[in-house]
Amino acid sequence: MKIHIIGGGSIGLLLASRMSLGGSPATVWTRTPEQADLINREGIRLREVNEGSEQKDELVARVEGEWIGGLAVQNGRGCESPRFLQNDDSGCFHWLLLTVKQTQLEDELLHALRLLGERVGGRAAILCMQNGIGHLHKIADATNGAIPVFAAVTAAGARRIGLNEVLHTGKGEIWIGDFPENGEKGTNPWKYQQKMLLDALGKAGFSSFLSNEIHNRIYYKLLINSVINPLTALFDVSNGELPRHPRRLELMRRLHEESRLILMEAGLKPGQNTWEELLLVCSRTSENVSSMLSDVRNGKETEIQSINGAIISLANQYEKPAPLNRAVTDLIAAMTIMP
Numbered sequence: 641m642k643i644h645i646i647g648g649g650s651i652g653l654l655l656a657s658r659m660s661l662g663g664s665p666a667t668v669w670t671r672t673p674e675q676a677d678l679i680n681r682e683g684i685r686l687r688e689v690n691e692g693s694e695q696k697d698e699l700v701a702r703v704e705g706e707w708i709g710g711l712a713v714q715n716g717r718g719c720e721s722p723r724f725l726q727n728d729d730s731g732c733f734h735w736l737l738l739t740v741k742q743t744q745l746e747d748e749l750l751h752a753l754r755l756l757g758e759r760v761g762g763r764a765a766i767l768c769m770q771n772g773i774g775h776l777h778k779i780a781d782a783t784n785g786a787i788p789v790f791a792a793v794t795a796a797g798a799r800r801i802g803l804n805e806v807l808h809t810g811k812g813e814i815w816i817g818d819f820p821e822n823g824e825k826g827t828n829p830w831k832y833q834q835k836m837l838l839d840a841l842g843k844a845g846f847s848s849f850l851s852n853e854i855h856n857r858i859y860y861k862l863l864i865n866s867v868i869n870p871l872t873a874l875f876d877v878s879n880g881e882l883p884r885h886p887r888r889l890e891l892m893r894r895l896h897e898e899s900r901l902i903l904m905e906a907g908l909k910p911g912q913n914t915w916e917e918l919l920l921v922c923s924r925t926s927e928n929v930s931s932m933l934s935d936v937r938n939g940k941e942t943e944i945q946s947i948n949g950a951i952i953s954l955a956n957q958y959e960k961p962a963p964l965n966r967a968v969t970d971l972i973a974a975m976t977i978m979p
């Protein structure tokens with residue numbers, strides 16, 4: 641089995657470094673040759689944040705970096721294709737852990753994934769690490785069955801602090817599920833490959849599991865992100881700081897309740913104490929700068945449309961009110977720097 645991490649950002653560097661340290665060598669496919677070169681020369685510096693302590697353990701993971709380069713294989717314009725698209729006669733199975741943002745799922749990348757699926761026929765699968773919703777259908781549609789698509793949901797937190805340096809800011813489980821169903825319902829031709837991946841993630845220190853109800857987990861995570869991400873970005877605070885302010889805590893509670901009612905209508909299963917869980921995520925990832933705040937700080941486009949924007953779409957579909965989701969969506973959109 642070969643592990644490819646597409647995107648050398650926060651989650652990508654965390655997975656690559658931990659998996660390599662756990663004995664499963666990973667290749668990080670980067671957007672720039674500089675980052676690939678740095679990773680090859682120096683490896684990835686992983687800093688573990690220890691709960692309740694200021695001390696951060698630093699580990700250095702030997703990881704292969706590759707510039708994803710020449711994705712413009714589209715239309716056969718004669719550009720060089722990334723190496724993972726070139727002929728592979730190793731016979732091994734390739735897991736592609738897709739760690740780009742929802743907003744970075746561009747046509748060229750999707751096209752390259754489809755080409756890869758066609759070339760290695762049955763010996764590759766994509767695991768999507770994105771928050772929010774919408775990406776799985778987008779990837780499955782663009783790859784048109786050429787490569788199976790799996791969803792991952794994680795409460796782990798990470799923050800890239802340099803091109804080859806990452807902080808592991810929050811421990812959290814990783815849940816993996818089949819989405820949409822690859823192959824006949826009830827059969828799972830990828831069971832062995834999934835078990836291999838779970839094993840590699842386990843050795844990397846992630847508690848990971850297969851889920852038969854990944855839709856529910858995706859909605860559950862969406863609920864959590866719909867509160868933490870926009871509010872931390874609006875108030876410019878870490879996840880742990882957010883609930884410490886009583887008025888912000890009250891806003892969190894109201895936004896959580898609005899999103900919860902909409903998601904329940906859309907199929908989120910009742911019976912979970914989502915409010916308690918939300919507060920737990922804030923404390924477990926307390927040092928983390930949420931991915932949305934990080935984007936706002938870096939002047940990048942945020943994932944607001946795939947998170948609160950997606951909840952608004954569900955609210956429209958099920959005729960539920962969504963004033964707070966609308967407000968945070970508009971406010972975050974207005975914070976994003978115009979191109």
Ligand SMILES: NC(=O)C1=CN([C@@H]2O[C@H](COP(=O)(O)OP(=O)(O)OC[C@H]3O[C@@H](n4cnc5c(N)ncnc54)[C@H](OP(=O)(O)O)[C@@H]3O)[C@@H](O)[C@H]2O)C=CC1
Pocket residue numbers: 646647648649650651652669670671672708739740741742744749769770771772794795796797798799800928930931943
């Ligand atoms: N950070 C966190 O704690 C968590 C994040 N997530 C989710 O994981 C996903 C990734 O988040 P995060 O890691 O924070 O985001 P980052 O912005 O840190 O990382 C995304 C990376 O993908 C790279 N990239 C974009 N397009 C391409 C491409 N075509 N080829 C190669 N690389 C590419 C970017 O390159 P460049 O640097 O050049 O822009 C960047 O390094 C998001 O959907 C987020 O919601 C989920 C749980 C927790």
Ligand SMILES: CC(C)(CO)C(=O)C(=O)O
Pocket residue numbers: 771794795796797810865868869879921925928929930931932
């Ligand atoms: C769980 C959380 C909120 C951790 O920061 C996250 O998923 C994100 O930042 O996008």
